[in-house]
Amino acid sequence: MQKWEYATVPLLVHVTKAIxxxxxxxxxxxxxxxxxxxxxxxxxxxxxxxIA
Known part of the structure; x- marks a missing residue:
């Protein structure tokens, strides 16, 4: 079974794509x-x- 890790990331509107x-x-x-x-x-x- 595949296992996952998760993250929450604050996005800055002027650099969203770069993030x-x-x-x-x-x-x-x-x-x-x-x-x-x-x-x-x-x-x-x-x-x-x-997760590997």
């Missing part, structure tokens, strides 16, 4: 982007990658 590109280079897959629970003006990315 996601870097995490993607490290093997992370974007699952969802949602407003931050503490400040809806900020975004949070939920990421996952398989």
């Amino acid at each position: 996601l590109d870097q995490w993607g280079q490290d093997g992370w897959e974007l699952v969802q982007v949602v407003p931050s629970p503490t400040n809806p003006d900020n975004l949070v990315a939920y990421m996952k990658r398989p």
